[in-house]
Amino acid sequence: MDKDPSFLFSGIAFNRKKFAGDFARFKEIKKSDDSEELLLEYKKPEVEAVEKPVKKRKRKGSVSDHVEGFSVFKRSKTELVLEENDETEKAPQRKKGLHIQIERDAIFRKKHNIHTSGSNIPSPLQDFSELKSRYECKPYILRNLAELGIKEPTPIQMQAIPILVSGRECFACAPTGSGKTLAFVCPMLLKLKRASKDGVRAVILCPTRELASQTYRECKKLAKGKKFYIKLMTKQLVNTAEFSKVPCDILISTPLRLKFAITKRKLDLSRVEYLVLDESDKLFELGLLKQVDAVVKACSNPSIIRSLFSATLPDTVEELARTIMHDAVRVIIGRKNSASESIKQKLVFVGSEEGKLIALRQTFEESLNPPVLIFVQNKERAKNLYEELKFSDIRVDVIHSDLPQLQRENAVDNFRAGKTWILIATDVIARGMDFKGVNCVINYDFPDSSSAYIHRIGRSGRAGRRGHAVTFYTEADVRYLKNIANVMKVSGCEVPEWMLSLPKQKWRKHRPKREFK
Numbered sequence: 001m002d003k004d005p006s007f008l009f010s011g012i013a014f015n016r017k018k019f020a021g022d023f024a025r026f027k028e029i030k031k032s033d034d035s036e037e038l039l040l041e042y043k044k045p046e047v048e049a050v051e052k053p054v055k056k057r058k059r060k061g062s063v064s065d066h067v068e069g070f071s072v073f074k075r076s077k078t079e080l081v082l083e084e085n086d087e088t089e090k091a092p093q094r095k096k097g098l099h100i101q102i103e104r105d106a107i108f109r110k111k112h113n114i115h116t117s118g119s120n121i122p123s124p125l126q127d128f129s130e131l132k133s134r135y136e137c138k139p140y141i142l143r144n145l146a147e148l149g150i151k152e153p154t155p156i157q158m159q160a161i162p163i164l165v166s167g168r169e170c171f172a173c174a175p176t177g178s179g180k181t182l183a184f185v186c187p188m189l190l191k192l193k194r195a196s197k198d199g200v201r202a203v204i205l206c207p208t209r210e211l212a213s214q215t216y217r218e219c220k221k222l223a224k225g226k227k228f229y230i231k232l233m234t235k236q237l238v239n240t241a242e243f244s245k246v247p248c249d250i251l252i253s254t255p256l257r258l259k260f261a262i263t264k265r266k267l268d269l270s271r272v273e274y275l276v277l278d279e280s281d282k283l284f285e286l287g288l289l290k291q292v293d294a295v296v297k298a299c300s301n302p303s304i305i306r307s308l309f310s311a312t313l314p315d316t317v318e319e320l321a322r323t324i325m326h327d328a329v330r331v332i333i334g335r336k337n338s339a340s341e342s343i344k345q346k347l348v349f350v351g352s353e354e355g356k357l358i359a360l361r362q363t364f365e366e367s368l369n370p371p372v373l374i375f376v377q378n379k380e381r382a383k384n385l386y387e388e389l390k391f392s393d394i395r396v397d398v399i400h401s402d403l404p405q406l407q408r409e410n411a412v413d414n415f416r417a418g419k420t421w422i423l424i425a426t427d428v429i430a431r432g433m434d435f436k437g438v439n440c441v442i443n444y445d446f447p448d449s450s451s452a453y454i455h456r457i458g459r460s461g462r463a464g465r466r467g468h469a470v471t472f473y474t475e476a477d478v479r480y481l482k483n484i485a486n487v488m489k490v491s492g493c494e495v496p497e498w499m500l501s502l503p504k505q506k507w508r509k510h511r512p513k514r515e516f517k
């Protein structure tokens with residue numbers, strides 16, 4: 001392997017200046033014992049040439065440029081393909097037809113704030129009924145959607161579903177609570193068609209156990225009435241005798257458990273046809289990267305379709321994704337890395353650590369509109385704040401990674417059921433958790449990054465509902481305030497001008513732990 005870490009994977013040049021932070025991180029990884037192995041993993045397996053390669057279009061502003069210099073044919077009922085030099089008689093007619101279609105798609109995408117890049121992007125889905133007309137979707141999916149009260153596709157579903165059903169890879173960034181789960185589960189069910197006992201066929205990786213079990217439940221709901229083998233990778237499952245022979249169409253897991261299953265239980269993932277990395281930027285962080293890497297490597301089927309989903313997709317992750325994916329389509333809904341516009345965000349100055357508890361009690365006295373989620377910096381802080389609040393007449397609970405699994409599950413279930421009014425949490429549930437109707441998120445401790453902020457407050461204001469977010473800041477937090485103020489401004493919230501004109505301050509990872517006062 002090339003000794004120069006500025007070259008990652010198959011000789012793709014890495015812009016050292018632009019990605020200086022990540023360059024340093026990869027240098028660090030390289031220094032560790034098994035680094036050589038790790039860097040190699042992200043090579044996309046060669047895909048057999050089963051069809052004529054499609055010439056890449058030049059990237060230009062207007063969508064109608066997609067067809068410039070190409071002629072067009074219909075590969076299947078569902079897919080339009082551009083091919084150069086189609087000289088048949090009907091070519092001009094087809095080309096004109098496609099131009100019209102492309103213009104229509106462009107208008108539709110603009111209306112729904114869908115931004116795409118890539119070649120030959122399938123038309124967005126305007127209505128769920130098109131699942132049947134375009135993709136011969138079986139009635140059970142439509143029936144389940146209706147039962148769940150899901151009538152219209154959200155923008156991410158409009159675009160990601162046709163991309164994935166057409167067998168294209170995709171990386172997608174859409175706001176919190178905008179229905180990304182359905183956007184990757186629905187095409188998976190459509191493509192898998194029926195249950196099989198031929199080994200694992202699809203894998204969904206989630207960064208936390210809570211999110212994995214929520215995704216599992218969502219899969220089951222959408223697959224109701226069809227006997228798919230859908231499995232959640234639990235400790236129990238992994239310890240089952242003959243574990244690797246348990247039939248499984250869709251496997252949902254955290255990276256650590258799946259890596260354990262691959263290495264210790266010899267789980268074979270070589271037949272996996274679909275791999276989803278949910279909350280992909282989190283999965284690509286250093287703490288999980290090694291395990292994710294092992295999973296990506298184990299999913300060695302050359303025609304695998306990979307997709308990445310998150311509400312935040314840093315350029316560095318995109319860059320990395322490009323090196324592992326094949327002709328992927330990029331889908332961004334609204335503005336990249338921005339908070340959901342349905343959340344009313346507010347910043348509250350509390351002076352010092354002491355001021356936080358006073359401000360919190362005052363907030364509750366003025367109006368307590370449960371359910372409320374309170375985020376703190378770490379588990380010690382979570383335990384301490386819980387001790388402060390547990391004797392008040394408020395129904396409060398706490399969740400952090402030190403608790404036994406059952407207690408973590410109970411905390412989530414009770415909050416979901418409305419038995420708990422206030423849940424104190426660390427970032428362990430900041431990602432992906434879908435609590436219906438959280439009225440307010442309070443950032444008791446200032447978040448560690450803009451993406452942590454976006455995900456935390458995104459537990460509120462989901463699926464078109466309105467939500468609130470309050471962030472406490474102390475003197476010590478002022479240096480990072482501009483970052484949050486910028487996020488707020490982009491999502492349409494009012495921010496005092498002085499905050500926006502503060503000097504730019506990069507987030508410092510591993511900030512000193514706060515003392516509880």
Ligand SMILES: Nc1ncnc2c1ncn2[C@@H]1O[C@H](COP(=O)(O)OP(=O)(O)OP(=O)(O)O)[C@@H](O)[C@H]1O
Nearest residue numbers: 150152153154176177178179180181311432434463
């Ligand atoms: N088309 C739809 N119409 C109405 N509700 C929907 C639709 N699709 C999904 N939902 C609901 O929206 C909620 C949020 O969906 P989901 O959890 O998939 O969001 P997400 O985009 O993955 O959020 P996050 O970024 O926080 O993970 C869920 O309760 C889901 O049932």
